[in-house]
Amino acid sequence: MGKLKTFKGGIHPEYNKELSSSKAIRPAPIPERLIVPLSQHVGAPCDPIVSAGERVELGQKVGHSEAYVSAYVHSPVTGVVEEIVSRKNFAGQTVTCVVIAADKEQADFPKRSGFALESFTGEQIREIARDAGLVGMGGAAFPTHVKLSPPKDKPVDTVIINACECEPFLTCDYRLMIERADDLISGALMLKKAVGAERVIIGVEANKQDAADILKSKASGTPEVSVELIEVKYPQGAEKMLIYALTGRKVPPGKLPSEVGCLVQNVGTAVALFEAVAWGKPLYERVVTVTGPGINEPANLLVRVGTPISVLIDACGGYSREAPGKLIMGGPMTGWAQEDASTPVVKGTSGVVVLGKEAGAVVEESECVSCGKCIIACPMMLTPNLIVRSAKRGQWDRAKEFGALDCFECGCCSFECPAYIPHIKYVRRAKSMLATATK
Ligand code: SF4
Ligand code: SF4
Known part of the structure; x- marks a missing residue:
C-alpha cells in the first residue's frame, strides 16, 4: 500500500476500539421514563407541541420550531407525556424536556416499503430530512436540511461520507458500516441527489480495512461512489481535515465546506437519511457505543433518544472495578464529562465512555515551557x-x-x-x- 492520504498535524492517541468493535448492534432496553430534550441541535430550540397527560405515538412530533436553523423532535416511544420540565443537558445548559412514560408494550415503527430513489427530487429529500428532525450524528448535531441547502453560488460537486470515526473508543459508525453497508450507500446517494453533486467519496481510516472492503464490494456497481482508505490519525474525521485529505481542497478560515464544493456527512446521518426517506422514520433512536475500562461488557446499543445513560451502563453489566473514573458523553477527545449518569441520550450522542480511576485524578496545569x-x-x-x-x-x-x-x-x-x-x-x-x- 502506498502512502495514505492525510493532513498536517494531529495526534496518535490509544484507540482502544477493540473493546467494542466486534460487538454487533443490539437494542438497548426502553426505560419506563424518557427525558426528551427539545434542544438537541445547533440552532433554535423547539417548543413543546404536546402537554402533560397527552398520549403520544412512536415517531410523533413533540417539539417544533419555525426557525430554519433548528431540528424537530419526535417521540421515541408510544406512551403518555408526564410533564414538561427544564433540566440541565449533557453540556450543562438548561433546556426544556418532554418527559414521557413509555407503554409496557412497544410496537415496531411502521416502515413504509417500495422505496425507489428515482421517485424523489432533491427538494423532497431536503424536506424529508427537515421533517424527520435529522442532525449531524457525529456529535455536532447541525441540522441536516440546512447543510443540504448550500448557497446557490456555491455548487457542491462532492459528497464526502465521514467514515473515519477517529475518536478513540467509539465503534458505532464502524458497526453501521459492517451491518448496514447497503443502507449507508443508499443514504449517501440521497445526499448526493439532495445537493446535486457528481460523486460520493467514503473516507475510511485504515484501521477499518474490513469495513472499507465491504463498502467497496457493495458500491462496485455504482461508479459515482468511491471508497478511500486514509491514514489513522486524530482528528482525521474533522471536516476540513477530511476534505483536504480526500480532495486536496483547502476550506479557507471561517468558511464552510461548500466554499470548495464539498458536503461532509457522517455515517450515522447517511443511514438516518436512508431510514427517513425509504421508511418514513424520524430520528428518535441511534447507535451508541458504551465502552471504556470502567464498563464490564462494552457494547454498541441501539438507543431511544431520552434514555438516561444509567440504563445503558446497567445494560452493559454495570461499572467495572476500574470505575468510578471519568464518565464521558461522546468520545474522550471531544465529549462532555458528566457528573452523574442521569443525563439522557440525544441525537448527537455517539458514545458513553467510562474511564478508569486514574482518569478521575485532578492534574494541575503548570506554566508553559515553550516546547512548541x-x-x-x-x-x-x-x-x-x-x-x-x-x-x-x-x-x-x-x-x-x-x-x-x-x-x-x-x-x-x-x-x-x-x-x-x-x-x-x-x-x-x-x-x-x-x-x-x-x-
Ligand atoms: S483545540 Fe484548537 S488550538 Fe488546539 S489543536 Fe485543536 S484546533 Fe488547534
Ligand atoms: S508547554 Fe506551552 S508550548 Fe508546550 S505544548 Fe504546552 S502550551 Fe504548547
Missing part, C-alpha cells in the same frame, strides 16, 4: 500556546489574531502539552468574550 508541541499538533496550524497566553492576560483581540475563532476544539494541543494546559478552556473563554464584544 501544541503548535506541531494543531491541525489548523494555530499557535495554541499564544491563544492561552493572550486569554490569560485578557487580550481577546490578540487571542483572535492567534486564531481562537478558527479553533474547532479538537484537543490535540492539550493532549501533547507537558504542562497539562487545558487549551480549550481558554479558547472557549476567548470565543465567548469576542462574541460578547461584537453584540
Whole structure:
C-alpha cells in the first residue's frame, strides 16, 4: 500500500476500539421514563407541541420550531407525556424536556416499503430530512436540511461520507458500516441527489480495512461512489481535515465546506437519511457505543433518544472495578464529562465512555515551557500556546489574531502539552468574550 492520504498535524492517541468493535448492534432496553430534550441541535430550540397527560405515538412530533436553523423532535416511544420540565443537558445548559412514560408494550415503527430513489427530487429529500428532525450524528448535531441547502453560488460537486470515526473508543459508525453497508450507500446517494453533486467519496481510516472492503464490494456497481482508505490519525474525521485529505481542497478560515464544493456527512446521518426517506422514520433512536475500562461488557446499543445513560451502563453489566473514573458523553477527545449518569441520550450522542480511576485524578496545569508541541499538533496550524497566553492576560483581540475563532476544539494541543494546559478552556473563554464584544 502506498502512502495514505492525510493532513498536517494531529495526534496518535490509544484507540482502544477493540473493546467494542466486534460487538454487533443490539437494542438497548426502553426505560419506563424518557427525558426528551427539545434542544438537541445547533440552532433554535423547539417548543413543546404536546402537554402533560397527552398520549403520544412512536415517531410523533413533540417539539417544533419555525426557525430554519433548528431540528424537530419526535417521540421515541408510544406512551403518555408526564410533564414538561427544564433540566440541565449533557453540556450543562438548561433546556426544556418532554418527559414521557413509555407503554409496557412497544410496537415496531411502521416502515413504509417500495422505496425507489428515482421517485424523489432533491427538494423532497431536503424536506424529508427537515421533517424527520435529522442532525449531524457525529456529535455536532447541525441540522441536516440546512447543510443540504448550500448557497446557490456555491455548487457542491462532492459528497464526502465521514467514515473515519477517529475518536478513540467509539465503534458505532464502524458497526453501521459492517451491518448496514447497503443502507449507508443508499443514504449517501440521497445526499448526493439532495445537493446535486457528481460523486460520493467514503473516507475510511485504515484501521477499518474490513469495513472499507465491504463498502467497496457493495458500491462496485455504482461508479459515482468511491471508497478511500486514509491514514489513522486524530482528528482525521474533522471536516476540513477530511476534505483536504480526500480532495486536496483547502476550506479557507471561517468558511464552510461548500466554499470548495464539498458536503461532509457522517455515517450515522447517511443511514438516518436512508431510514427517513425509504421508511418514513424520524430520528428518535441511534447507535451508541458504551465502552471504556470502567464498563464490564462494552457494547454498541441501539438507543431511544431520552434514555438516561444509567440504563445503558446497567445494560452493559454495570461499572467495572476500574470505575468510578471519568464518565464521558461522546468520545474522550471531544465529549462532555458528566457528573452523574442521569443525563439522557440525544441525537448527537455517539458514545458513553467510562474511564478508569486514574482518569478521575485532578492534574494541575503548570506554566508553559515553550516546547512548541501544541503548535506541531494543531491541525489548523494555530499557535495554541499564544491563544492561552493572550486569554490569560485578557487580550481577546490578540487571542483572535492567534486564531481562537478558527479553533474547532479538537484537543490535540492539550493532549501533547507537558504542562497539562487545558487549551480549550481558554479558547472557549476567548470565543465567548469576542462574541460578547461584537453584540
Ligand atoms: S488550538 Fe484548537 S484546533 Fe488547534 S489543536 Fe488546539 S483545540 Fe485543536
Ligand atoms: S505544548 Fe504546552 S508547554 Fe508546550 S508550548 Fe504548547 S502550551 Fe506551552
